[in-house]
């Protein structure tokens with residue numbers, strides 16, 4: 001299990017980014033994700049497996065929440081003072097819909113302060129492997145014209161997409177301090193022994209759970 005030094009320093013917080021063969025807490029609340037931007041706010045602790053959501057958030061103690069990924073970007077966020085926590089799933093579809101910005105705004109709406117929020121980005125398919133064609137490239141160029149560095153043309157019909165960087169830029173835009181962002185920069189596609197990768201393994205790919213919990 002991979003952990004973030006930044007998040008590990010928060011008293012009363014437990015977390016982990018999924019790695020193949022590594023199981024999350026048994027009672028972790030996950031979602032049936034749909035590559036959108038909706039957020040499930042866990043209020044009772046009974047919620048689990050609900051569909052239509054890509055982020056899960058709570059302020060409850062002893063209530064582990066998690067999201068599942070294979071190549072997509074996972075983000076774990078916490079406001080240590082209010083103890084609001086969020087797990088966010090952002091593949092390219094969620095990223096271009098600004099799922100991370102929407103989730104951070106929801107944290108702020110329920111009492112978090114951007115200047116206190118710590119965020120770790122888990123392993124995902126990094127830019128060097130993230131080849132896309134013109135249809136995806138043009139969506140990113142259209143949505144984020146101010147950030148040309150998130151995409152690089154590789155050949156006539158291929159572009160390299162930096163999903164992690166696009167999410168980091170969304171965090172900075174929301175007012176998260178650069179020193180409060182930790183990127184666990186492993187490429188899921190490059191380490192078959194450690195990570196599931198949908199791009200590499202297709203339909204037989206597993207999914208890794210990244211989770212957090214307030215004790």
Ligand SMILES: [Zn+2]
Pocket residue numbers: 125126128129187188189190
């Ligand atoms: Zn790679």
